[in-house]
Amino acid sequence: MKKSRSLAIAFAVFIASGLSALEWPVAEIKVRSFFGQRDEARISGGIALADADVVRASGNGKRVISIAQNGNMNGFPSTLGNAVIIAHDDGLLSVYGNLDSIDRVATHETLETGAILGSAGMSGWARQGELIFQVIDKERKTMLNPMLVLPALPDSRGPVIKNVIAMSSSGQIAALGAAKFVRQGQYRLYADIADTVDGSQAPLAPFRVSVLVNGSEAASIPFEVLRAEGGKVYLDSPAYTTATVYSDPERMFLGEITLNRGRADISVIARDTAGNERTVLFSLQIE
């Protein structure tokens, strides 16, 4: 947790400084989904950018592979479709998927920032014209939230928190917005949390969600990096796997809390990449 916090602080300082390691791969930014967002019951590892007519290299680097949409019996069908992967000097890899073609850079070994890679097409598991953009940190062996290394987006609105529920170990559900009393014990918290950026109504994943019980942090999900261990991917803690975070079809799993007899103030705090924050507070009597 300590390591994660220091990483978050480092990134926050980095963002606040106005510096960015990479540039946006499209001129007109229309974000359809963010890192960490529900993607077919899984945690998305990248950003989906709509109407990506011209896709550009987001930094100087070397083209390490072009993946071709599998059109015959050779190879395997990558869900990235036609894709280009660029290795940057700072140990980052940038991934550009769902391209209409990989011919444009077929003979390029090095690419400069802004070099045209092609257009987004319909070659991968994505919407027509949507770019799949991912950033991999090779040094730390993680998948990075691209917002940590891209210029900040104009965003004046905080995330929206709805439908917060607590599920007991026996499966009983209490809607925290309506309940006044709950029994003591362990609960799994779920909520419907979505963010937006200026100029877009698309519901996006937040950057961090924390749960406080009587002022103490009981759970926290930072949407900063995806880590892998034993063939499974998780957000920060092995408790936040692709199978758990979006196991509920409508809500996000926030974590497990213990409620003891007496009064409990439960705060759910959601923050976006621009630093906008939203807090909802529930006061409950624990029996």
Next chain:
Amino acid sequence: MNIKGNIKYIVTGSVIFLAIYMFVAAIPIGPDVSFTPVWTRDISTAPALPVLGENAKNAATPESLKKPGLEAFVLGDRLGYFLPDGTIVGSTRTDERISASSSAWAIYPGDARNTSVHNPDGSLRMTVPGSGYVHVDGDRTYLFIPGGCAVSQFGPDGKPLWTREHTAPITAFHSSPAGTVIGYADGLIACVRSDGTEAFSFYPGGSNYEIILGAAISEDGSLIACVSGIERQRFILISVKDGQYKIVYHAWLEGNVREQAFVDFEKNSAFAFFQTAKGLGILDVKKRSVAFVPIAGRIHAVGECPGDSLFVALSESEGSYTLSAIERPNHLIAKTTFRAKDAFLIQREKAVFLGLDQTISRIDIKGVK
């Protein structure tokens, strides 16, 4: 020296030497290798593939698709099955994506969900739950999950056997009855046994930029080969024995392949074939020696007839395909180039099946020991 006086001895000696040389140094001349066209068929006029519950006109009978020796093909937007005797048993055109093997086939859209997998005769084999792209390889069924970093294998009942996720896109994949090998953009290579347990996963490294460009697993799962890295690209052979793995051979490669690289083992694992920037690499697994054949472009397939001294390779470069005949270890003895949008190569013993756009041909190799 009096040459004139000794000329008769010099001539006689030379004649005797030549006579002895002719008998001692002579090697038997091998039989002439020939490629004999046997048949060529147009796949567009074949009966449609049957689908259970659908009554397509001019559809092949399910019985005809249960015959032994059935071979699957995918040529452009056509999927079908043929027999070695030249019968195109069934063929269907589609605008959607195709995966096919001699055991099963699937057709699905770009945003595929809950894809049906059919047996060749059209009966439903299974429904693969979830989103992503189905890949059938022999009798094995996989699902590549949206995002490009995860894959699952499914059993015959349509239930997942295992799922492997990672934090980088999959860049290499190959399977055999013994297991599955997966390579990733960050340089990780992982091997999953057929029972779903992990045989190993590690970063071979050694190059300036780590990445796995191609990988293959042998039929018995005891060997894994891969092409990895950019700048100091290398070929690696990994041995898996008694639950342990180790790199038993590696070779630095000239130049850099920057696309998915073809890697495959001969059926009996005596040789491994792999793509390099300079052509086809061939590893003699027993001798641990590598030979190279300068074939231009991307290697699509290598035909094989274990034990034979000759094999064929299909490569593609700038819209043209080249069929090369290679004598072991690395003598390119013949090649022919043709323009085509799509092609495939299958070799069964001495019979080569070559698909080109609308046609499939059988060519028999004769005169090979």
